[in-house]
Amino acid sequence: MATTDSVRVRVFSLNCWGIRYLSKHCHQRYAMIGDMLCKEEHDIVLLQEVWSEKDYLSLKKKLASSHLYSHYFKSGVIGSGLAIFSKHRIHDTFLYRYSLNGYPYMAHHGDWFGGKAVGMAVLSIGSLTAKVYVTHLHAEYCREKDSYLPHRVVQAWELQQFVRHTSAGADVVILGGDLNMHPQDLGNRLLRSYTGLRDSYLETDTFDGCEDGLTLIADNPFISKKELVPFEKGIRIDYILFKGCPQIDIFCDSMSTTKGSVPDQLFPYSDHEALTAELRLESHTPPETGRDKLSKNQDSAAGKVAELVDIVTEARTEVKVGLHCAESMRYTATRTGAMGLALLFLELAIAAVPWLALGAEQPFPRTSFYLLAALCCAILLTTSLLYVFYTMELKSLQGAEDQMRLAVGSLQEKLRGFPVAQPPNVQQKPPEGQEPSAFDPEE
Amino acid sequence: MATTDSVRVRVFSLNCWGIRYLSKHCHQRYAMIGDMLCKEEHDIVLLQEVWSEKDYLSLKKKLASSHLYSHYFKSGVIGSGLAIFSKHRIHDTFLYRYSLNGYPYMAHHGDWFGGKAVGMAVLSIGSLTAKVYVTHLHAEYCREKDSYLPHRVVQAWELQQFVRHTSAGADVVILGGDLNMHPQDLGNRLLRSYTGLRDSYLETDTFDGCEDGLTLIADNPFISKKELVPFEKGIRIDYILFKGCPQIDIFCDSMSTTKGSVPDQLFPYSDHEALTAELRLESHTPPETGRDKLSKNQDSAAGKVAELVDIVTEARTEVKVGLHCAESMRYTATRTGAMGLALLFLELAIAAVPWLALGAEQPFPRTSFYLLAALCCAILLTTSLLYVFYTMELKSLQGAEDQMRLAVGSLQEKLRGFPVAQPPNVQQKPPEGQEPSAFDPEE
Numbered sequence: 001m002a003t004t005d006s007v008r009v010r011v012f013s014l015n016c017w018g019i020r021y022l023s024k025h026c027h028q029r030y031a032m033i034g035d036m037l038c039k040e041e042h043d044i045v046l047l048q049e050v051w052s053e054k055d056y057l058s059l060k061k062k063l064a065s066s067h068l069y070s071h072y073f074k075s076g077v078i079g080s081g082l083a084i085f086s087k088h089r090i091h092d093t094f095l096y097r098y099s100l101n102g103y104p105y106m107a108h109h110g111d112w113f114g115g116k117a118v119g120m121a122v123l124s125i126g127s128l129t130a131k132v133y134v135t136h137l138h139a140e141y142c143r144e145k146d147s148y149l150p151h152r153v154v155q156a157w158e159l160q161q162f163v164r165h166t167s168a169g170a171d172v173v174i175l176g177g178d179l180n181m182h183p184q185d186l187g188n189r190l191l192r193s194y195t196g197l198r199d200s201y202l203e204t205d206t207f208d209g210c211e212d213g214l215t216l217i218a219d220n221p222f223i224s225k226k227e228l229v230p231f232e233k234g235i236r237i238d239y240i241l242f243k244g245c246p247q248i249d250i251f252c253d254s255m256s257t258t259k260g261s262v263p264d265q266l267f268p269y270s271d272h273e274a275l276t277a278e279l280r281l282e283s284h285t286p287p288e289t290g291r292d293k294l295s296k297n298q299d300s301a302a303g304k305v306a307e308l309v310d311i312v313t314e315a316r317t318e319v320k321v322g323l324h325c326a327e328s329m330r331y332t333a334t335r336t337g338a339m340g341l342a343l344l345f346l347e348l349a350i351a352a353v354p355w356l357a358l359g360a361e362q363p364f365p366r367t368s369f370y371l372l373a374a375l376c377c378a379i380l381l382t383t384s385l386l387y388v389f390y391t392m393e394l395k396s397l398q399g400a401e402d403q404m405r406l407a408v409g410s411l412q413e414k415l416r417g418f419p420v421a422q423p424p425n426v427q428q429k430p431p432e433g434q435e436p437s438a439f440d441p442e443e
Numbered sequence: 444m445a446t447t448d449s450v451r452v453r454v455f456s457l458n459c460w461g462i463r464y465l466s467k468h469c470h471q472r473y474a475m476i477g478d479m480l481c482k483e484e485h486d487i488v489l490l491q492e493v494w495s496e497k498d499y500l501s502l503k504k505k506l507a508s509s510h511l512y513s514h515y516f517k518s519g520v521i522g523s524g525l526a527i528f529s530k531h532r533i534h535d536t537f538l539y540r541y542s543l544n545g546y547p548y549m550a551h552h553g554d555w556f557g558g559k560a561v562g563m564a565v566l567s568i569g570s571l572t573a574k575v576y577v578t579h580l581h582a583e584y585c586r587e588k589d590s591y592l593p594h595r596v597v598q599a600w601e602l603q604q605f606v607r608h609t610s611a612g613a614d615v616v617i618l619g620g621d622l623n624m625h626p627q628d629l630g631n632r633l634l635r636s637y638t639g640l641r642d643s644y645l646e647t648d649t650f651d652g653c654e655d656g657l658t659l660i661a662d663n664p665f666i667s668k669k670e671l672v673p674f675e676k677g678i679r680i681d682y683i684l685f686k687g688c689p690q691i692d693i694f695c696d697s698m699s700t701t702k703g704s705v706p707d708q709l710f711p712y713s714d715h716e717a718l719t720a721e722l723r724l725e726s727h728t729p730p731e732t733g734r735d736k737l738s739k740n741q742d743s744a745a746g747k748v749a750e751l752v753d754i755v756t757e758a759r760t761e762v763k764v765g766l767h768c769a770e771s772m773r774y775t776a777t778r779t780g781a782m783g784l785a786l787l788f789l790e791l792a793i794a795a796v797p798w799l800a801l802g803a804e805q806p807f808p809r810t811s812f813y814l815l816a817a818l819c820c821a822i823l824l825t826t827s828l829l830y831v832f833y834t835m836e837l838k839s840l841q842g843a844e845d846q847m848r849l850a851v852g853s854l855q856e857k858l859r860g861f862p863v864a865q866p867p868n869v870q871q872k873p874p875e876g877q878e879p880s881a882f883d884p885e886e
Contacts, residue, residue, distance in 0.1 A: 071845065071849065072845070073842065074838040074839070074841050074842035074845065075542070075838055075839070075842060076835060076838060077831055077834050077835055077838070079838060089853070089856075090849065090853075091849075091853045092604075092846075092849065092850060092853065093845075093846050093849060094604045094605075094608055094846070095542075095842060095846075096539065097540065097542060099518070099538075099540060115835070115838070120608070161535075161537045162537075165537055165563070165608075165609040166608040166609055166611075168609075168611045168612035169611035169612050366809060366810045367809050367810070367813060370810060370813040370814060370817070371813060374813070374817045381824075388520050391520050392519060392520050392558070395517040395518055395519060395520070395522060395558070396517070396518070398517050399516065399517035399518060399538060402514065402515070402517065402536075403535075403536055403537070403538075406514065406533065406534075406535065406536060407535060410532070410533075410534045410535065413532075
């Protein structure tokens, strides 16, 4: 391991709410954000909802001297809205598009068109390799009756998979973004338990910001109070998460959020609060673990695996609810399509009567005939598109459910392998250079 | 590193051509495939084009005793067609859907509906962790005028990214599947150079199979000779690739393919030939490298990076061709849509004349009016869908192009860092437990 005594990394994350012409004061807010970033010179800036590439490019221009490296993640119809600016060299980027992301016909929610994804960048921080992730999950429009919950759970599942499988070998892992999940929500527990990522708000020594670390607050002038009910003060849905590796300890020295306004400005940067975390990376040699400590570690690891089994089982249940719902939607589409087809045949049959029985009068006024036929065709087309869409949704849900079943099986087998007395095989610390077992929650 | 003297792993790969009711003798061929797999007991079986889940399930039933573990990767409308059977425990699976995969309106080619992807499975082979990939890239329908080339290049790019980023820390990496690329095709070079994966056909000590390792041959009764022109004998597009890690050497002891027929059977397993590779894994301690060897290694590494720059640059050019094409298609869709809209307005304006100038006669026969309006609406709807689709294609192409530009920049910087005399920083062997630099071709 390279000799790094102590490296400080300042990470910034903000959902910019950057819908051109629709978001209030969009242009001015970008100008404010650019000025602030230029002045603050964070090491890593993770932005979400930068929907227009033009805004990204103008930010890039402004930050050309403070942040030499940047990347804009493109995806879907509009884009992923994800951008990263960095003072450290970006070597490589990779994008994973979530397989589920709402419905195209829910155009007023717009999530589907955004092509929600998680973007990864490989950075060199001194001699260390950092894998930095930025993401934005599907919004929650109604907590009481959240029809997107299965989609968000699958997104969280895919996010933890992506982070877990791509971060092996990295010295530092940092994830920032708008997860659209409360701290104790299922998807959040899934992500944190599986990847071992730690929440900078919970880990920080000193915190300066909104009460309880809220990031969507009632005091923000862009927020309608109605949306927040029943959480009067606000909710915490934006995060900066991190973890080190066996050779690198990572600490959050301080964390802050904006508080719904910006000094000397008329309005805040966005409808979300901005997060800043100051991380400290310290290299160390993993201490030799004595027998007692090993046994203690085993107990705690077994506890973690058991907890993980519970969480994944809960997630499976949620995905099954989604499956059931998608199946019934597809059934409805099929039935409606069949009715449209039947109606079309009926109409054609009635219209064919005069041809068959020569002399009989055409029973249809022409206009009604064409209107009805057009209606039938429109129904058929729409239901066909919906059928294709729901089939894709079903496949994705089934795929996630399969993976979760496999994961629970593997976890349960691991759990059975934790004996009380003798140090088991699975618990042996993997040798350096080898990835720990795929389901080690501390991986 | 665990002590493994020598572990043998037999890997099988086959494109099953499993389109129910369309592929010839589909049912009987699956029965043959199942019998053979049951008898041969390969360690790892990688199947493509298993389009029906029912066929997967019947294979699973048949292989229940020989291959305890299996996974079917679900994706897209029909599925990814990818399946894996294993004698070794599958701990975890993950699926990456390629961002580009043909066009939905090219229904007769059908690739879009398949949801092409790369599936990964994490296996324990004894004490070793193996990451096994199975994939199937977009077909090549016409080599002379291959309109899908940019899509396939982007798929190869995403495939190498996925393998590279998810395989860090694995002891063994195995990739099998139908790449739909000739050995020296751009995408194949991109994949092999970037990931360091080796081709079992080129590496094997003994080979038994079709001449030149061909996997789509003229002698196969399911192949129409016309499709193969100008490659009379056939082409090699199916592969088993592999690599080890610093502590594990991997060798291909033998390799074989079927030869267009199966003894005592009326027809072969598929229109593709089946591949079997016998791999031998040997643990070893990386030798200390002397100064001379280091310098030699440097030269070879610099050469590889330079080669990689050329390949990525070539890929960028190909993606740009695709971008240009997608842009012009989107422009055509926009123009056609605008004409449809103009026609609709014109029609409405003419029809409105009688209302405005009372008493004037309605210039339209009703039937023509409704037919024309329906036509305009159909044009508008179709062109809107195409516009959305091409925009998504553009975003994906742009995204890949951005990533490639970044990669070339990083590679060039690395190249500049290779001095002649003094051992440079980049060339230092990364310490165990740490991932090598993101662009090490040997990674």
